[in-house]
Amino acid sequence: MPQGQSRQVCMSGWGWLPRAGLLCLALGGCAQTPEPPALSTLSAFKPPPQFLQGPASAAAPAASASSAPPWWQAQGDPVLDRLMALALAHNQDLGAAKARIDEGRAAAGLDEAARRLQLSAGPGVGRSRSSEHLDPAWQIRSTTGGATPPVTVATEPVSTRLRLGLDASYELDLWGRLNDTARASALEARATALDLEAARRALTLSVASTYEALRVHQGQLLLRDELAQLALQRWRLARASAQAGLGDAGEVDALEAALRDAQMQASQIRQQHAQDFHALSVLCGVAVDQLPAVAGEPVVPVALPPLSDVPSRVLQRRPDVQAADQRLQAALARLGAARAADFPSLLLTTSLGHESSALSTLLDPGSLVWSLGLQISQSVLDGGRRQAQADAARARLDEAAQAYQGTLLQALREVEDALVAEQALQDQLRQAQAAAEAAHRQALRQLQRADAGLGRRTDALAARQTALQREIASLDLRQQLFLAQATLRKVMAWPP
Template sequence: MMKRSPLKPALALMLAAGLLSACSLAPTYQRPAAPVAAEFPAVPPAGGAKAQPARAADAKTAVDTGWREYFADARLQQLIAAALDNNRDLRVAVLRMEEARAAYNIQSADRLPNLNVGLSESRGKTPASVSNNGQISRNQRYDANLSLAAFELDFFGRVKSLSDAALASYLATDEARQSAQIGIVAEVAKAYFTERAYAEQYTLAQRTYEARKRTFDLTQQRVEVGASSRLDLRSNETLMETARASALALARQRAQAANALTLLVGQGVTADGAMASDAQIDAMSALPEGLPSELLARRPDIRAAEQRLQAANANIGAARAAFFPRVSLTAAIGSASPSFSGLFDGGTGSWSFVPQLTLPIFDAGRNKANLNLSEVRKNIAVADYEKSIQVAFREVADALAARTYLGEQVAAQRAIQEAQAERLRLLQLRFENGVASSLDVLDAQRELFSAEQSLVQARLLRATSAIDLYRALGGGLK
């Protein structure tokens, strides 16, 4: 009669555990409803502003538009590429993702048995005074075995729930890395255009200062011959020094903007090129906004919040499983012999099979507290997920409002600048013909300088709002 192998019951038990491990006590996950309106708020034209043109139905969305396609400036593309390689914040985000992936690999390994091969030797000596036969005894033993170390049979899905939670945490950090990448792309573009705007304003201020200095020198000569008053001289001096102070302030702001850009890029940079043209800003602003529900799939920060919610949901399953018995299995098969040469001879086989059942009886409320903690953390994750959606909705709505009004604001500011330039030209003609006073000319120069600076600022606001819309809609990964 064939002798039944003692390991067959263990293998059968492991197979049954594998079938039952699909059971889980985690709550069925349901995505919370988005706590926002079904559509973005409409922004009606105001103050004579024209309505935005209809977006083409087949226009590419932000998530389908790579940053190289969105930002046409070659120098800006180089800076963004360098930032994606060198930025320390993004590097930390990548390392956090690697950390979470390693943690998931460790946790998921608990779902499979750990097999170990062992080879050991033991020697001992028993003195005659304590020996049973009154003689010195010596013993020696060699063991070789293949062992299964304390493998938990996951009847109630505790290990599976912990593995699911670790996987969701890993996916959340990966989404966080993508969100950080989008943020770096947007921040580099905004810092670049800010530095270029300051450079343009500085050029205007320096040019204005040089022109006013020439006027001041000419007025000083006229005062010396009695052709102008000292009041005219001091008025010209005030305008000249005002332009000089503005130029110095803009030089400082430009240097600080360059430092901010250097920090984002992660290496020394030399900014050159020009501020984005109106045509480029128009192209950047022409993104279709879509619907709020589409943000759930577009924005990695929302997807990261949902993965954290799923991790919290899985941890509830692990906390519930802690109330039930835990079954673990330790087994080994091998050979034992008093001599190494006879270790694998016939009749030296050995085996062990140690199932263990642990049933919680009294834990001073620890398991209940752990379950309560898991449920509270899930509620926190739900609130965090809903807040992420609300923040995303607000960011898109703000960017759409800016897109509606800033285009007309730039047009109005350009009309002011052109009108001030023409006013100055006419007053200079009148002054040369003795009709207007020098104070009228000085006032026109001051107003023109202010209009030129305001136009640059309005164009910068429109460019940064287009970048904010691109970022808010989930673009920038490619």
């Protein structure tokens, strides 16, 4: 074949490219980017501009969320700081949450990679045998005329093919399907990271509250043991009076029952104290013998400093609210990707390499091969699969919208409940402390009367028991107040 004719035939092979380009432009003009659906479920929800705010204490300076250190450091307890460090480093729930973050980032990386150029090396070797019942030879005839006899080329039934090349493919994301899918995966990965932050805040609250319960139980155990000793003294005095004929046997039995109750309550506190250590062991992710030593003397929980305000931007700081927002946006992107699946997909492919039947000629210039193609794929009949996927994506979007609204409402409730609880417990603690002080004064007067011979010793012991019970109730309220203050910092997303 003449050289000019060969060039013309080769150039004519590119004639499909302009036509394919025009077809793509036509499809692009008819296509429309999926519009985000209206989130009617959120239209009725409007967070209040600010939450309820209790009266700030004038005795202590107010803390600022932007500059405050971790809230538990206000206790000034090195043991608590050590427990927090152990929990944040070894807690299994936090470890699982970190693994979920890695999984989410990997999934986002997969979807992001689908948007990029795919390049693969394809070296290969193949050997095949053709059927003997095919045409055994090719005949080449001259097109210039004349009586030149045709040339017959015989073919071998067995052939070898060696190939060394690169294959590349790139999907043209004209409708945004790949972009929406990658964006949804990235948003979900961010939501998983925010879940870790929420878990970290919940963990610090659990460690602090469990540690304070342990310290309070230490103090209550000493008081309960003293109560049991007082009950034993009263019972012995009453029994001695009854044996001397000066007392009532019924009173002796009543005092013995009270003694057994006091001993049982002391045993219950001792059990709770041991269980506090076990709970700290699980929270910190270490064995009980690896926990830092806790001093044996009773320690009264220190009240946390009051907060300056409760701004409405707490909803922007809370990691659970941010995670719900990210998942809502991810569901919206997933719906966009599902709707974009209704449009054709365009895949640009190309390959470049060498191909030969012999290894010695594989890298010769004449063995160079290449290809360039554009593939347009459009599903014509899928049995309703795309519609079902779009319906499922819309349902997940509605679910995410409901979850987001529920998270907002729950955040408002938690903050306001914590504020109400803190104010109520402060008032209850003041009343309990006043009652305990009055009971101790009464017990002191009864003891002075008994020492002066003006009263019974059993009455003085009973007054002392009442004062100790008031003190135990005051410790319970102190623990509850600390938990309310710590919970307030958690629900307000105070520095962890």
